[in-house]
Amino acid sequence: MISSIETVTPAFGPHALAAGVEHIPVTVYGSSSQASRAVAQEIAALIQLKHARGEHTVLGLATGSTPTSIYDELIRLHREEGLSFKNVITFNLDEYWPMSPEELQSYRRFMREHLFDHVDIDPKNVHIPDGTLPMEKVAGFCAEYERKMRDAGGIDYQILGIGRTGHVGFNEPGSPRDSRTRLITLDRVTRMDAASDFFGEWNVPRKAITMGVESILSARTVVLLAFGEHKAPVIRRAVEGEVSAAVAASYLQQHPSARIVLDTSAATELTRFKTPWLLGPLEMFGLKWDSKTTRTAATWLAMTVKKPLL
Numbered sequence: 001m002i003s004s005i006e007t008v009t010p011a012f013g014p015h016a017l018a019a020g021v022e023h024i025p026v027t028v029y030g031s032s033s034q035a036s037r038a039v040a041q042e043i044a045a046l047i048q049l050k051h052a053r054g055e056h057t058v059l060g061l062a063t064g065s066t067p068t069s070i071y072d073e074l075i076r077l078h079r080e081e082g083l084s085f086k087n088v089i090t091f092n093l094d095e096y097w098p099m100s101p102e103e104l105q106s107y108r109r110f111m112r113e114h115l116f117d118h119v120d121i122d123p124k125n126v127h128i129p130d131g132t133l134p135m136e137k138v139a140g141f142c143a144e145y146e147r148k149m150r151d152a153g154g155i156d157y158q159i160l161g162i163g164r165t166g167h168v169g170f171n172e173p174g175s176p177r178d179s180r181t182r183l184i185t186l187d188r189v190t191r192m193d194a195a196s197d198f199f200g201e202w203n204v205p206r207k208a209i210t211m212g213v214e215s216i217l218s219a220r221t222v223v224l225l226a227f228g229e230h231k232a233p234v235i236r237r238a239v240e241g242e243v244s245a246a247v248a249a250s251y252l253q254q255h256p257s258a259r260i261v262l263d264t265s266a267a268t269e270l271t272r273f274k275t276p277w278l279l280g281p282l283e284m285f286g287l288k289w290d291s292k293t294t295r296t297a298a299t300w301l302a303m304t305v306k307k308p309l310l
């Protein structure tokens, strides 16, 4: 039996939302492992609920460093608490193109190593964009991928990471709201971020096959995770900025059941953490005017009005 879902009520999230600053629900956990455990347990509870009803669960899965602890916890739940993946169907967000499944950087290989080889999922229920196709077959493959998602009944629960460009999947800046699975040219920043995996930026493929923004927003529940300070600036844009093709993650603001799950480092640029005094009395945020907050606020004010502190 899976233990009940761990919920961490965001102490001041609703207030920030009420202040109109955050345009999407955000939950901040003390650590990435706590956050990952909570999301994995939510997924496990969904799988068990749907299994009990005799239904499949359709998961939208992501690769990269962010979701690995979720997969670790799902494997633990499978091994130690009897969670079965027999009724689970998966669709992965993306794959480099071209890319052979044997390559170290292949997302197909990543998913095998981090999840599929360790659970009882039926291989025919696993779907990952095919990086081996010749160019002339890619468009047909993408249309078929969309059809398979629809035929499976649509994605129940989609997990996402976020790139520094604001991409979800590989939907780089400029991706339209109505985009579907397609071949895309990777942003330079994304290729730079992948450089260490490929032993140099020049080895990173220039293209990828990715589910589109509309494919992602069609999921019934969408959870975007971000961990680490390097994600903080783009998280601020996705959460507090306008909905814009410049930051594909901002489209999640338009989804009725999308949420963002952060560790404290990825949350540091949000107004409620950076300059909470702009939103209302500090007590509302569980803070008080101690010497640290006072010093931070005074420095912020001096910088903002460009006047020295006397």
Ligand code: PGA
Pocket: 063, 064, 065, 066, 067, 161, 162, 163, 164, 167, 168, 169
């Ligand atoms: P990361 O990548 O999880 O490795 O940070 C996320 C992404 O680029 O979508």
